[in-house]
Structures are given as structure tokens and as C-alpha cells.
Amino acid sequence: AQSVAQPEDQVNVAEGNPLTVKCTYSVSGNPYLFWYVQYPNRGLQFLLKYITGDNLVKGSYGFEAEFNKSQTSFHLKKPSALVSDSALYFCAVTLGGGYQKVTFGTGTKLQVIP
Amino acid sequence: EAGVAQSPRYKIIEKRQSVAFWCNPISGHATLYWYQQILGQGPKLLIQFQNNGVVDDSQLPKDRFSAERLKGVDSTLKIQPAKLEDSAVYLCASTRPGTGGGEAFFGQGTRLTVV
Numbered sequence: 331a332q333s334v335a336q337p338e339d340q341v342n343v344a345e346g347n348p349l350t351v352k353c354t355y356s357v358s359g360n361p362y363l364f365w366y367v368q369y370p371n372r373g374l375q376f377l378l379k380y381i382t383g384d385n386l387v388k389g390s391y392g393f394e395a396e397f398n399k400s401q402t403s404f405h406l407k408k409p410s411a412l413v414s415d416s417a418l419y420f421c422a423v424t425l426g427g428g429y430q431k432v433t434f435g436t437g438t439k440l441q442v443i444p
Numbered sequence: 445e446a447g448v449a450q451s452p453r454y455k456i457i458e459k460r461q462s463v464a465f466w467c468n469p470i471s472g473h474a475t476l477y478w479y480q481q482i483l484g485q486g487p488k489l490l491i492q493f494q495n496n497g498v499v500d501d502s503q504l505p506k507d508r509f510s511a512e513r514l515k516g517v518d519s520t521l522k523i524q525p526a527k528l529e530d531s532a533v534y535l536c537a538s539t540r541p542g543t544g545g546g547e548a549f550f551g552q553g554t555r556l557t558v559v
Contacts, residue, residue, distance in 0.1 A: 376549070
């Protein structure tokens with residue numbers, strides 16, 4: 331069975347500082363990995379994905395994520411946090427190919443402090 | 445392109461009543477998902493359609509939940525009878541062909557409160 335772990339319920343960071351939101355995964359096979367963001371009373375919005383290739387993927391709003399196969403991690407990063415980045419962030423995993431089930435983590439609330 | 449449309453946005457019902465949610469995916473998206481998101485948790489897949497066929501409904505409580513996607517476009521999710529623990533946001537999502545089921549576009553969700 332595949333699973334995703336987001337070990338931090340909440341991450342606090344000062345505006346302008348770098349941020350990291352952690353994600354580890356477990357899947358039998360090659361993973362497709364995703365990050366989504368959810369603002370209050372809104373649906374989830376796609377940020378970025380890793381399927382294959384370069385381990386560092388860049389996405390929307392200046393976010394990037396690094397795939398580390400040996401550590402089975404896919405941490406979300408941003409060099410300089412904005413107050414508007416405050417939201418709920420979800421990591422997700424699926425097996426590549428076909429129409430596979432997508433498993434989401436429990437989410438990490440990011441609070442950027444002015 | 446227009447996004448995934450869901451209605452209603454909010455619904456309050458008493459336990460043991462029935463309720464239905466509607467979803468219209470993005471045009472051309474063959475895969476449609478219904479997720480349940482309980483407060484403080486990540487979305488949990490209830491059912492996945494490929495066109496009008498069911499791909500995965502392993503986590504759908506079939507004794508009370510049902511879903512259909514007639515003609516491979518719109519979809520409805522029904523709960524009958526509702527329980528208190530069904531209080532959650534129900535999210536509909538759709539994906540383009542060939543994206544491996546992940547890069548999904550989500551609707552704003554329907555917030556269900558069962559009292």
C-alpha cells in the first residue's frame with residue numbers, strides 16, 4: 331500500500347526567510363509525486379510534480395521541490411517566503427502509468443509571519 | 445478554460461437524511477475523482493471514474509454512498525442515509541488524459557454538515 335507522511339502539522343517562518351515543508355512517501359515502484367496548496371474555503375491547487383528526470387522541480391509561485399530517492403522524500407521549498415504563502419500544503423503520491431490511485435498526506439499548515 | 449464546477453457549496457442536513465452533490469469536470473477530462481476531506485485530514489479518495497466506468501471505489505462506503513457518471517461527463521455523489529461522521533468537504537477533481545492520475549484540477553468543494 332502506498333502512503334505519504336507529512337511530519338509537521340504546522341510550519342512557522344518569518345517573511346523573507348527560506349521555507350521547507352517536509353514530505354516522505356512509501357510506494358512499491360516508481361513514484362509520481364505532487365504538491366498541492368489549499369487556501370481557506372478553496373479547493374486544492376496544483377503546485378508542482380515530479381515524474382522523472384531532474385530531481386529538482388520548479389513549480390508555481392516560486393516553489394520548488396527536491397526528489398530524493400534514497401530518503402524517499404519530496405520536500406517543498408521556497409527561497410523567500412511571502413505572507414501570501416500562508417496556506418495548507420498537501421503532498422501526494424501515485425504510481426506512474428495508467429489510472430492509479432492518488433494518496434494524499436495529512437497536510438501541513440504554513441504560517442508566514444510578517 | 446473553465447474550472448471544475450461543484451454544487452451546492454454548503455449543505456446542512458439531519459442524520460439519516462439523504463443528500464446529493466453534483467460535479468461538472470473540465471471539458472475533455474476523462475478521469476473524475478470524488479474525495480472526502482474531513483477537517484484536519486488530507487483528502488481521501490472515495491471513487492475514481494474513467495469516462496463512465498469505475499476504476500477504483502475501494503474506499504467508498506457502499507452501504508450508504510453511491511456515485512454515478514452518466515455519459516462520462518457530469519457526476520453525482522449521493523449519501524443515504526447520512527451519519528454524523530459524514531460531515532466533511534467533498535471535493536471533485538478531474539485530470540487530463542495521460543497525466544498519471546496526479547495533476548488534478550479540483551473544484552471548490554461542498555461542505556456538508558450533518559447534525
